[in-house]
Amino acid sequence: GNSVTQMEGPVTLSEEAFLTINCTYTATGYPSLFWYVQYPGEGLQLLLKATKADDKGSNKGFEATYRKETTSFHLEKGSVQVSDSAVYFCALRGTTDSWGKLQFGAGTQVVVTP
Amino acid sequence: SQTIHQWPATLVQPVGSPLSLECTVEGTSNPNLYWYRQAAGRGLQLLFYSVGIGQISSEVPQNLSASRPQDRQFILSSKKLLLSDSGFYLCAWTSGVGTDTQYFGPGTRLTVL
Numbered sequence: 756g757n758s759v760t761q762m763e764g765p766v767t768l769s770e771e772a773f774l775t776i777n778c779t780y781t782a783t784g785y786p787s788l789f790w791y792v793q794y795p796g797e798g799l800q801l802l803l804k805a806t807k808a809d810d811k812g813s814n815k816g817f818e819a820t821y822r823k824e825t826t827s828f829h830l831e832k833g834s835v836q837v838s839d840s841a842v843y844f845c846a847l848r849g850t851t852d853s854w855g856k857l858q859f860g861a862g863t864q865v866v867v868t869p
Numbered sequence: 870s871q872t873i874h875q876w877p878a879t880l881v882q883p884v885g886s887p888l889s890l891e892c893t894v895e896g897t898s899n900p901n902l903y904w905y906r907q908a909a910g911r912g913l914q915l916l917f918y919s920v921g922i923g924q925i926s927s928e929v930p931q932n933l934s935a936s937r938p939q940d941r942q943f944i945l946s947s948k949k950l951l952l953s954d955s956g957f958y959l960c961a962w963t964s965g966v967g968t969d970t971q972y973f974g975p976g977t978r979l980t981v982l
Contacts, residue, residue, distance in 0.1 A: 789970070798875075798959050798973040799913075844913065854920055855901050855963040857971055861912040 757782040757849045761860035764842075768835055768867050776830040776863045778819075778845035786847040788812075788821055788828040789857065793842045802830075802843070840867045871896035875960050875974040882981055888933075888947040890977050892960030895941065900962040902943040903971065904935055907957040919943060955981045 762777040780786065787806045791799040803812030808823035819830045828845060845860040872895045882888060894900050904916040915928045917935035925935050932951050936944045943960060960974040 798976045859913045
């Protein structure tokens with residue numbers, strides 16, 4: 756079955772540091788890939804997505820590239836802010852998931868300190 | 870534009886009491902609807918999904934049930950809550966026409982004492 760593996764957190768960074776959160780997946784075919792962000796006490800918000808190999812999703816300074824050869828979708832940001840402190844979830848929708856079901860990773864908590 | 874609502878925002882219930890959480894979507898028709906649970910410090914677990922009125926699929930056996938009495942209304946229920954039902958419950962929707970992106974509600978924080 757489909758699965759998503761994320762690096763464990765918490766990841767603690769200083770403001771303006773470079774952030775990378777690793778995400779790898781297992782799925783047949785070409786799934787769609789997503790990053791969601793959850794701020795404290797809130798629901799999930801879509802951060803970015805990519806629907807085919809070599810696509811790059813980007814939003815709010817975050818980027819992730821769909822790498823079919825390494826089955827990865829790592830999230831990066833060049834200079835984090837305190838406001839980026841949140842839990843980040845990698846997710847996929849498999850090609851056989853006709854009802855739009857998503858498979859989520861366990862989430863990675865990011866803490867950015869001033 | 871589409872919006873999704875959940876209520877209540879927080880709930881504290883005793884063990885053995887009933888539960889009803891509501892989710893409604895505005896601005897779209899015939900959405901696919903989903904209930905997730907997020908236990909403290911853990912990832913999301915899909916509980917139920919629905920592709921139409923009265924159509925409910927359960928992902929995991931548990932103490933909970935779901936219903937969809939109207940096109941844009943999704944209800945999560947329990948007859949008798951357990952301590953293990955505590956968590957953050959999230960409702961989500963997709964357009965149901967092949968769109969990938971799920972949009973989430975603000976969530977309900979449930980504490981069972």
